[in-house]
Amino acid sequence: xxxxxxxxxxxxxxxxxxxxxxxxxxxxxxxxxxxxxxxxxxxxxxxxxxxxxxxxxxxxxxxxxxxxxxxxxxxxxxxxxxxxxxxxxxxxxxxxxxxxxxxxxxxxxxxxxxxxxxxxxxxxxxxxxxxxxxxxxxxxxxxxxxxxxxxxxxxxxxxxxxxxxxxxxxxxxxxxxxxxxxxxxxxxxxxxxxxxxxxxxxxxxxxxxxxxxxxxxxxxxxxxxxxxxxxxxxxxxxxxxxxxxxxxxxx
Amino acid sequence: xxxxxxxxxxxxxxxxxxxxxxxxxxxxxxxxxxxxxxxxxxxxxxxxxxxxxxxxxxxxxxxxxxxxxxxxxxxxxxxxxxxxxxxxxxxxxxxxxxxxxxxxxxxxxxxxxxxxxxxxxxxxxxxxxxxxxxxxxxxxxxxxxxxxxxxxxxxxxxxxxxxxxxxxxxxxxxxxxxxxxxxxxxxxxxxxxxxxxxxxxxxxxxxxxxxxxxxxxxxxxxxxxxxxxxxxxxxxxxxxxxxxxxxxxxxxxxxxxxxxxxxxxxxxxxxxxxxxxxxxxxxxxxxxxxxxxxxxxxxxxxxxxxxxxxxxxxxx
Numbered sequence: 098x099x100x101x102x103x104x105x106x107x108x109x110x111x112x113x114x115x116x117x118x119x120x121x122x123x124x125x126x127x128x129x130x131x132x133x134x135x136x137x138x139x140x141x142x143x144x145x146x147x148x149x150x151x152x153x154x155x156x157x158x159x160x161x162x163x164x165x166x167x168x169x170x171x172x173x174x175x176x177x178x179x180x181x182x183x184x185x186x187x188x189x190x191x192x193x194x195x196x197x198x199x200x201x202x203x204x205x206x207x208x209x210x211x212x213x214x215x216x217x218x219x220x221x222x223x224x225x226x227x228x229x230x231x232x233x234x235x236x237x238x239x240x241x242x243x244x245x246x247x248x249x250x251x252x253x254x255x256x257x258x259x260x261x262x263x264x265x266x267x268x269x270x271x272x273x274x275x276x277x278x279x280x281x282x283x284x285x286x287x288x289x290x291x292x293x294x295x296x297x298x299x300x301x302x303x304x305x306x307x308x309x310x311x312x313x314x315x316x317x318x319x320x321x322x323x324x325x326x327x328x329x330x331x332x333x334x335x336x337x338x339x340x341x342x343x344x345x346x347x348x
Numbered sequence: 349x350x351x352x353x354x355x356x357x358x359x360x361x362x363x364x365x366x367x368x369x370x371x372x373x374x375x376x377x378x379x380x381x382x383x384x385x386x387x388x389x390x391x392x393x394x395x396x397x398x399x400x401x402x403x404x405x406x407x408x409x410x411x412x413x414x415x416x417x418x419x420x421x422x423x424x425x426x427x428x429x430x431x432x433x434x435x436x437x438x439x440x441x442x443x444x445x446x447x448x449x450x451x452x453x454x455x456x457x458x459x460x461x462x463x464x465x466x467x468x469x470x471x472x473x474x475x476x477x478x479x480x481x482x483x484x485x486x487x488x489x490x491x492x493x494x495x496x497x498x499x500x501x502x503x504x505x506x507x508x509x510x511x512x513x514x515x516x517x518x519x520x521x522x523x524x525x526x527x528x529x530x531x532x533x534x535x536x537x538x539x540x541x542x543x544x545x546x547x548x549x550x551x552x553x554x555x556x557x558x559x560x561x562x563x564x565x566x567x568x569x570x571x572x573x574x575x576x577x578x579x580x581x582x583x584x585x586x587x588x589x590x591x592x593x594x595x596x597x598x599x600x601x602x603x604x605x606x607x608x609x610x611x612x613x614x615x616x617x618x619x620x621x622x623x624x625x626x627x628x629x630x631x632x633x634x635x636x637x638x639x640x641x642x643x644x645x646x647x648x649x650x651x652x653x654x655x656x657x658x659x660x661x662x663x664x
Contacts, residue, residue: 147555171561178555184411185551185607195549199561203545249560 098123099144099174099253099285104153106139106309113139115309117153121253121302126279126286128296130320131306131329137289138179138257140306144287145176145255157253171199174253175246179261179289183230189241190226193217196248216248219274235262243271247278254278256288260295268292272299293334297321298342305329318343351604351611358618365625366393372629384523389625391521394529395586396620400600402578403593404613408551409568413601414656415481416593420465421488422458422579423588428491429457431498434506447524455532455580462576466569517587518628518641529581536577543567543574547609586624589642591649596620598656 099121106114114136121127129137142148144155146162155162157173165173175196183192193216197209205213217226220240230238239262246254259275260268272295278284290296296303296317303320305312306329313325321343326334335346370385403416417423433450468483499507546567549557558564582589600616627641 142555145559147558167558167563168561171559176555176559183552183556184413186601186605187607191607195552195556195560198549203548 098158099287100154100156100159101140101144102154102156104140104143104155105151106136106143106148107151113309114143114150117306117309117311119304119311119314121285121287123252123285124279124283125301126275126288126299127302127304128300128317129287129289129304129306130291130293130296131312134308135306135329136309137306141176141255141257141287141289142178145174146170147176147178168199171249171251173251174255175249175251176255177242177246177257177259179258185230187230188227189222189230189233189237189244190217192230192241193222193226193244193248196245196250199249212250213248216244219247220244221270236264236267239263240267240271243274251284253285253287256286258289258291260290260292268295275299293321293326293345293347297345321345351606351608351615354604355611355615355618358615358622362618362621362625365622365629369625369629372633387523387526388521390530391523391526391585392518392624392628393621394526394533395582396592396596396624397617398533398578398582399589399593400596400616400620401613402575402582403597404600404609404616405547405571406575406593407597408547408609409571410480411551411553413598414594414653415484416597417575417579418588418590418593419481419488419653420484421491422462422576423583423590424488424491424495425461426454426458426580426583427588428495428498429454431495431502435498435502447522448528451525451528451580451584454584455577458576458580459573462572463569466572518589518624519631520587522585525584529585532577532581536574539570540574543570544609548607551607551609587642589645591646591653592620592623594656595645595649595652596623598652 101117101119101121104114104117105112117136117140129140131137139148143150144162157165157170162170190213194205194210194213196216197205197213201209217223220243222237222240222244225233225237230241233241239259243256243259246256254275256275259271263271275286275288276299279286288300300317302315303317304314305320305325312329313320319325321336323334323336326332326336326345330347332347337344337346366389370382370389374381374385399418403418406417406420407413407415430450433453546557546562549560549562550564550567552560554564596619597612597616599619600612603619604611604615606612623645624641627644631639631641631644
């Protein structure tokens with residue numbers, strides 16, 4: 098369980114995260130939604146200690162993240178940011194093998210390589226595993242990065258806009274894989290996502306943010322609601338039930 | 349595993365050139381010439397290796413291929429520190445007479461500066477490479493100007509003595525400092541050992557490094573201290589060579605085509621040694637000392653630097 102209490106962060110007197118408290122339950126997919134500049138990515142970066150908070154506490158499984166050793170935390174929680182511009186000459190397989198760093202310190206053993214292969218298979222990257230990253234399309238690169246996070250084998254996985262650059266087929270594929278990670282491997286996944294329909298169809302919990310504050314958090318079906326969405330996005334959004342899924346029509 | 353083979357080839361070429369430099373045209377008073385040549389070669393090897401090593405680390409922690417410690421003005425700073433010391437203590441004072449003490453004080457000053465540089469480079473929320481480059485060039489020019497200014501103020505006789513003693517160049521290697529440098533390099537390597545494993549991950553960038561459990565700020569700070577010491581050693585032995593690091597590290601990346609720092613560091617150090625000793629052979633035997641090698645290296649390196657800037661610009 099990730100517990101966030103009264104978190105705040107300002108840049109140059111502007112509060113980007115303002116007194117946010119939330120709990121992320123184990124074994125769920127939680128989506129952070131909200132307009133641009135709502136503070137979703139900042140919140141995620143603070144939970145994974147990429148950015149230091151000004152005020153507030155973050156605890157993972159009851160332990161304050163400021164007090165846990167970096168390497169131990171890297172075995173518990175992983176994050177993938179939206180912009181990953183690696184300039185190195187790396188193959189997909191080499192990138193994925195970096196996911197084992199917290200365990201192997203760069204000297205991978207046989208079982209580390211097995212986990213790497215498993216992650217590559219999971220993301221269907223076998224055919225391109227020996228290609229260099231700069232030869233790949235944006236979607237393939239994104240999948241390679243997700244494979245690295247899977248190889249890191251953490252209980253909590255945080256993904257900042259994982260569907261960026263992906264077409265519909267690969268978006269659905271990735272969301273299904275995330276669902277599998279939660280249902281089969283008992284992971285906890287948190288994503289920042291812009292497409293509220295993906296959020297609605299695949300997540301258990303949704304946290305809606307606006308201007309650094311939480312507008313609403315709860316079960317997906319409670320947050321995907323015309324009134325709530327109007328408050329967040331300032332537009333009228335019609336919600337239709339299709340195959341038992343709530344679909345937002347906002348065109 | 350092509351890069352392993354290539355590293356071996358580089359090693360053999362470097363070894364060949366070193367032997368050639370030591371034994372070529374060896375005649376006359378061998379007892380006098382041979383030890384002098386060997387000490388000079390050791391100085392050049394240490395210096396070239398240290399520049400390559402420092403530049404590789406610096407490029408990795410700043411995540412770019414253009415910024416080097418020299419471009420950031422670190423070797424100019426070393427000269428400034430030396431000049432300030434003559435200015436304050438005079439060339440006859442204790443500090444100046446014992447060049448080893450002077451050397452150690454300069455290194456301490458460099459380490460302090462590198463910690464300030466760390467604050468500038470890594471405390472900003474997002475740092476732009478071109479902005480840093482600009483700061484570095486301005487700092488470098490400032491250090492150079494301040495150095496010249498102080499040198500003008502110093503009594504000319506005193507300055508002559510000091511210059512002879514302190515300001516090395518590749519033709520005028522400071523052999524007094526070689527033994528202390530060997531010891532220092534050894535100590536720095538021991539210190540570096542703890543952080544070596546993080547280099548490959550650091551090259552992936554700050555966010556991914558933290559994600560993979562690297563104690564980022566701590567590691568970067570210690571690595572910058574190592575960079576500062578290495579640059580001090582190199583500058584003390586053979587004088588400043590602004591573009592050597594840029595040239596050899598980029599060549600190592602192009603030639604070896606790997607991300608593994610173990611090989612990039614070895615490769616760039618070997619290329620650096622090949623460039624310096626090979627270049628020195630050409631300068632001594634073909635140009636008969638008419639052109640200093642640092643001029644040639646800065647000429648080629650400068651052109652390459654402009655090429656890199658233009659290339660980066662295009663991919664924007």
